[in-house]
Amino acid sequence: MRKLEPVVKKWYDALDEDKMLGFKCQRCGAWEFPPVYCCNNCSGTDMQWAEISGKGRLLDFVCTSPISDHPENTDLKPYCLGSVELAEGPSLYAIVQGVSKKNKKEMNAKLPISVKAEIVQRDGFRSVVFRVVDE
Numbered sequence: 001m002r003k004l005e006p007v008v009k010k011w012y013d014a015l016d017e018d019k020m021l022g023f024k025c026q027r028c029g030a031w032e033f034p035p036v037y038c039c040n041n042c043s044g045t046d047m048q049w050a051e052i053s054g055k056g057r058l059l060d061f062v063c064t065s066p067i068s069d070h071p072e073n074t075d076l077k078p079y080c081l082g083s084v085e086l087a088e089g090p091s092l093y094a095i096v097q098g099v100s101k102k103n104k105k106e107m108n109a110k111l112p113i114s115v116k117a118e119i120v121q122r123d124g125f126r127s128v129v130f131r132v133v134d135e
């Protein structure tokens with residue numbers, strides 16, 4: 001039986017040390033980001049903390065509207081919500097800066113777009129957002 005640890009606390013503590021941690025499955029090598037205890041690839045539970053590269057690709061996105069916009073994310077504007085595939089493999093739905101209503105047509109034609117994870121300081125905590133990288 002795996003000894004449970006406070007995953008959320010460890011994740012945020014790592015962000016305070018400029019590290020973005022995921023879990024790497026010790027059975028099949030697949031990654032989980034954000035970290036979850038059970039591997040989505042092989043159902044293995046021997047997951048070890050490991051730092052992600054932050055590199056990824058934006059596969060698809062939607063621009064927010066006054067209805068879908070979360071009022072607590074005002075400090076991150078302008079942004080879109082996008083499906084990001086990390087270089088390590090896992091995909092997640094994330095805030096992506098560099099794509100907005102102003103350039104959505106141009107950016108949509110360029111998909112997939114290279115993005116990089118960044119740690120941002122929010123009101124009292126740090127978080128991860130993705131940003132379009134120029135190649």
Ligand SMILES: [Zn+2]
Nearest residue numbers: 025028039042
């Ligand atoms: Zn696995």
